[in-house]
Every structure is written in structure tokens, then in C-alpha cells.
Amino acid sequence: METVFSTVSHTTYRSLYLNVFRNHLLEYSLHPVGNYVVQHFMRNLEDSVLKEQVVGELVNTIEDILAVGHFGVVDALTAVTIGLSEIYQKKVVNSLLKAFHLQESSKFKYTVPCVLRLLTFEMYSSEDGSTETTTYFGASILMNAFKLQQNAVEPLIQSLLTMEPDEILALCKDPHGSFVMEAFLTSRIDLPRKKKIYKRVKNQLARLAMDKYGSRVLEAIWASADIAFKEFIADSLLGEEQQISSNMYGKIVMKKCNIDFYKRKKTAWLEKQEANQKKQELFKDILEETPDSSDSKLVQNKRKRAETPLADEIDKLFTSKRKTRNSAVSQRSTSQNPKIKEEDLALREELSSVDPFALDMKLTIKNIKKKNKKLKREKPSKKFIMS
Missing domain, CATH: 1.25.10 (Leucine-rich Repeat Variant)
Known part of the structure; x- marks a missing residue:
């Protein structure tokens, strides 16, 4: 749970x-x-x-x-x-x-x-x-x-x-x-x-x-x-720099407060702090975004996702890809062989509703068989005949 x-x-x-x-x-x-x-x-x-x-x-x-x-x-x-x-x-x-x-x-x-x-x-x-x-x-x-x-x-x-x-x-x-x-x-x-x-x-x-x-x-x-x-x-x-700097945690505090810079250039240190404070005030509205508004955004986004279940999205995705692939295969086959036989068209229509990969495989096997028959009818070249 x-x-x-x-x-x-x-x-x-x-x-x-x-x-x-x-x-x-x-x-x-x-x-x-x-x-x-x-x-x-x-x-x-x-x-x-x-x-x-x-x-x-x-x-x-x-x-x-x-x-x-x-x-x-x-x-x-x-x-x-x-x-x-x-x-x-x-x-x-x-x-x-x-x-x-x-x-x-x-x-x-x-x-x-x-x-x-x-x-x-x-x-x-x-x-x-x-x-x-x-x-x-x-x-x-x-x-x-x-x-x-x-x-x-x-x-x-x-x-x-x-x-x-x-x-x-x-x-x-x-x-x-x-x-x-x-x-x-x-x-x-x-x-x-x-x-x-x-x-x-x-x-x-x-x-x-x-x-x-x-x-x-x-x-x-x-x-x-x-x-x-x-x-x-x-x-x-x-005022207690030596004692604090010798302490493990004190060193970190001295560094974060930039005390060494304050000691050398106090005026520049104050100007830097004023600049940082102005930046904080400038972005105050963004940094202090209310929890209610951020919660509502999360809820709205999650609600939108919930309205379209993940399974439905996957089914739609594969359905659209299958249709696109079927049409592409059909166009490619027709353009390559304008005189395509009626039996190939019937086979394509039968398989297109099942699986585009099965269609490709079936047509590929058929083409290989045709090429094998054509090769058998041709005589081998003298170049490859053993003496």
C-alpha cells in the first residue's frame, strides 16, 4: 500500500x-x-x-x-x-x-x-x-x-x-x-x-x-x-576571530559571513550586503510562492493525466503508428511495382488489420522465392566453373 x-x-x-x-x-x-x-x-x-x-x-x-x-x-x-x-x-x-x-x-x-x-x-x-x-x-x-x-x-x-x-x-x-x-x-x-x-x-x-x-x-x-x-x-x-577560526564549525561560519572581507574592506562588504538584500526583495514574490498555488498546480496536472489513462494513451500511440506504417508500406510497394498482382493486394488487405510486421515478412519471403526461381533458370558464368 x-x-x-x-x-x-x-x-x-x-x-x-x-x-x-x-x-x-x-x-x-x-x-x-x-x-x-x-x-x-x-x-x-x-x-x-x-x-x-x-x-x-x-x-x-x-x-x-x-x-x-x-x-x-x-x-x-x-x-x-x-x-x-x-x-x-x-x-x-x-x-x-x-x-x-x-x-x-x-x-x-x-x-x-x-x-x-x-x-x-x-x-x-x-x-x-x-x-x-x-x-x-x-x-x-x-x-x-x-x-x-x-x-x-x-x-x-x-x-x-x-x-x-x-x-x-x-x-x-x-x-x-x-x-x-x-x-x-x-x-x-x-x-x-x-x-x-x-x-x-x-x-x-x-x-x-x-x-x-x-x-x-x-x-x-x-x-x-x-x-x-x-x-x-x-x-x-x-572580536573573537582567533578563537572562532580555530574551531571546525567556527571556520565555516566565518567563511559564510565573509568576515575576512569585512575585516579588509568594510565599506565594500556593506555595499555587497545591500546589493544582496535588494536582489532578495526583487525576487521575493517568486521565492515566496504560496503552498496553495503550487498544490493547485500539482492537482490540476495530475487531474489532466488521470482523465487520459496511461493504457489508453499507449493503445492510441500504437494504433496510429500501425496505420501510418501500413499506408507507408502500401505506397512503397505500389510505387516500386506498379503492376502489382491482385493476389498481393488481397494479401496486404488481409494482413494490414493484423500486424504490419507480418505483412513485411510475408512479402519479403515471397520476393526471395521469386529471386531463387529466377537464379535457377540462369546459367552460371564460366568464370566460376572449376577446371
């Missing part, structure tokens, strides 16, 4: 949903094996109508699915929501908050830590809750969430912005948390919100640059920052 999802047409995919999955998604999601099938089914969805139906069927069951430990289903569900309207996105985010017992606005600040560790508010608030390790699926769910519209993920944004500088630093240096921070910094969330994160890490830039995971977050900050903060980053890194 998992292989079928990536190969079938749009029409067949819809039939699978109507005949197999509709009204059974929760049942399969709770099954120890069936939940993997549901995950692949959702990850291969392209039709926005089907996405809305799937989200509508599972949105209120997230807590039940998390309770049995099938986190991949929730991850796939949040990924499906990316291309939908804000109404569906808000429903999924609210259902997530409810599943982790964070519905009240006073608990929003715990959203990112709880989801990242896949712990409810009560479990996280216990003595050992905050020391629990982060999880892959928790990070993936948050990464998908930060691809939604800003209004839909307001509780998650508030959770990040209320963290202390030390907590932000720990999140940036965490194997899973660093991906969450990258997703936030590269999202479509407005720049003033991101600047609040910049301020919390501005005194820790050297530590980030020399960390395996923190260096990736610093690169994301660099990519999303304005020229003023990029200049601040360059000054901070240049």
Missing part, C-alpha cells in the same frame, strides 16, 4: 480514500501496523479537498493518537495542514494545545518545551519533566507548525518569545531544538518577532558559532537578519 500511494493517479487516490480510509482513519491510526499506512497516505496527498477531509476527520483525535505513541501520524497531519486555509490550520494548532493540556493562554509559554519533548503540561511541570530529552517527532511537528500562517501559530510564537536567553541558547545547541529554531527563523513570520530572538542571543554569538548545532542556527539568523544586525554579527565574530 505504501508503494501504491506514490504511483497511482489522482482518480485512484480519491477512490482509495472513499472506499478504504474514509471514516476509518482513526481506527487505522491507532493500529500498530496500520498507522504507518495512514502516515504514507497523508504524506502523498496532493488534492486540497482530500486534505481538508482528512484533517476534518482526525483533527479532534490527536490526543488519542499521541496516547498510543503513534507520533508519526500527528507529524504527517501537521504536514498536510501546511497547504490549507487558516481555518484548518487553527483547528490543528488548537487541537495540539488541547492534546498537551495547554489550552489556557497562561500556559502558552510551555508550548514549545512540551511539544518538543512530547510531554503534557502536567508531566513537564513535574520534577524531572524539564530535564527530559527532546524528540525527533516533537521537533518535526513544530517545524511543520512554523510553516503555517502566522495567526494560526501565535501560541507557539509566544512560547519562544517568552523564553529566557539561557533557554534560547540551550534550544539552539540542542540536536532537535536547533531545527525548530531554524524553522522559526526561516519562516514567513514577520521580522520584528525574529528580532526579539536576535536580542536574546546577541551576547552568545561566538558560542553559537563554535557549536555543531548552534552554528546552523547562527547561519539561519544571518540569512534572515537585516543589514544592521548582520554588521553587528560581523563585529561580534571579528
Whole structure:
């Protein structure tokens, strides 16, 4: 089934949903094996109508699915929501908050830590809750969430912005948390919100640059920052150039930020950054194409392919080629031998409806027999007679 999802047409995919999955998604999601099938089914969805139906069927069951430990289903569900309207996105985010017992606005600040560790508010608030390790699926769910519209993920944004500088630093240096921070910094969330994160890490830039995971977050900050903060980053890194350059990850950061060029020609470096920023703004509309529009194009293209099945296309192709070949053979034979016998024409008409290759073979054999008879009647040349 998992292989079928990536190969079938749009029409067949819809039939699978109507005949197999509709009204059974929760049942399969709770099954120890069936939940993997549901995950692949959702990850291969392209039709926005089907996405809305799937989200509508599972949105209120997230807590039940998390309770049995099938986190991949929730991850796939949040990924499906990316291309939908804000109404569906808000429903999924609210259902997530409810599943982790964070519905009240006073608990929003715990959203990112709880989801990242896949712990409810009560479990996280216990003595050992905050020391629990982060999880892959928790990070993936948050990464998908930060691809939604800003209004839909307001509780998650508030959770990040209320963290202390030390907590932000720990999140940036965490194997899973660093991906969450990258997703936030590269999202479509407005720049003033991101600047609040910049301020919390501005005194820790050297530590980030020399960390395996923190260096990736610093690169994301660099990519999303304005020229003023990029200049601040360059000054901070240049202040600890020797220490950072001796670090394996620090070298990469120094090269990507072009600190050596900044050190030698600051004015030219600033002009280059301004030119790059203008290019980004110029192509902003193209780079930030909405998921809805790209999804609709995929669906339309797939729908067009589905309207003409592949088997029919192949049959039409061979039929047209067969007709073309038959006419070509007929014209060639007639032009080469205007006095073609009536029996050859009858044979051609009989075989043309079956196979053009059989026609060629039959006529070729007949011509060879005629040539052999002609050769037998001719006397051999003296030149080849043995003495």
C-alpha cells in the first residue's frame, strides 16, 4: 500500500480514500501496523479537498493518537495542514494545545518545551519533566507548525518569545531544538518577532558559532537578519576571530559571513550586503510562492493525466503508428511495382488489420522465392566453373 500511494493517479487516490480510509482513519491510526499506512497516505496527498477531509476527520483525535505513541501520524497531519486555509490550520494548532493540556493562554509559554519533548503540561511541570530529552517527532511537528500562517501559530510564537536567553541558547545547541529554531527563523513570520530572538542571543554569538548545532542556527539568523544586525554579527565574530577560526564549525561560519572581507574592506562588504538584500526583495514574490498555488498546480496536472489513462494513451500511440506504417508500406510497394498482382493486394488487405510486421515478412519471403526461381533458370558464368 505504501508503494501504491506514490504511483497511482489522482482518480485512484480519491477512490482509495472513499472506499478504504474514509471514516476509518482513526481506527487505522491507532493500529500498530496500520498507522504507518495512514502516515504514507497523508504524506502523498496532493488534492486540497482530500486534505481538508482528512484533517476534518482526525483533527479532534490527536490526543488519542499521541496516547498510543503513534507520533508519526500527528507529524504527517501537521504536514498536510501546511497547504490549507487558516481555518484548518487553527483547528490543528488548537487541537495540539488541547492534546498537551495547554489550552489556557497562561500556559502558552510551555508550548514549545512540551511539544518538543512530547510531554503534557502536567508531566513537564513535574520534577524531572524539564530535564527530559527532546524528540525527533516533537521537533518535526513544530517545524511543520512554523510553516503555517502566522495567526494560526501565535501560541507557539509566544512560547519562544517568552523564553529566557539561557533557554534560547540551550534550544539552539540542542540536536532537535536547533531545527525548530531554524524553522522559526526561516519562516514567513514577520521580522520584528525574529528580532526579539536576535536580542536574546546577541551576547552568545561566538558560542553559537563554535557549536555543531548552534552554528546552523547562527547561519539561519544571518540569512534572515537585516543589514544592521548582520554588521553587528560581523563585529561580534571579528572580536573573537582567533578563537572562532580555530574551531571546525567556527571556520565555516566565518567563511559564510565573509568576515575576512569585512575585516579588509568594510565599506565594500556593506555595499555587497545591500546589493544582496535588494536582489532578495526583487525576487521575493517568486521565492515566496504560496503552498496553495503550487498544490493547485500539482492537482490540476495530475487531474489532466488521470482523465487520459496511461493504457489508453499507449493503445492510441500504437494504433496510429500501425496505420501510418501500413499506408507507408502500401505506397512503397505500389510505387516500386506498379503492376502489382491482385493476389498481393488481397494479401496486404488481409494482413494490414493484423500486424504490419507480418505483412513485411510475408512479402519479403515471397520476393526471395521469386529471386531463387529466377537464379535457377540462369546459367552460371564460366568464370566460376572449376577446371
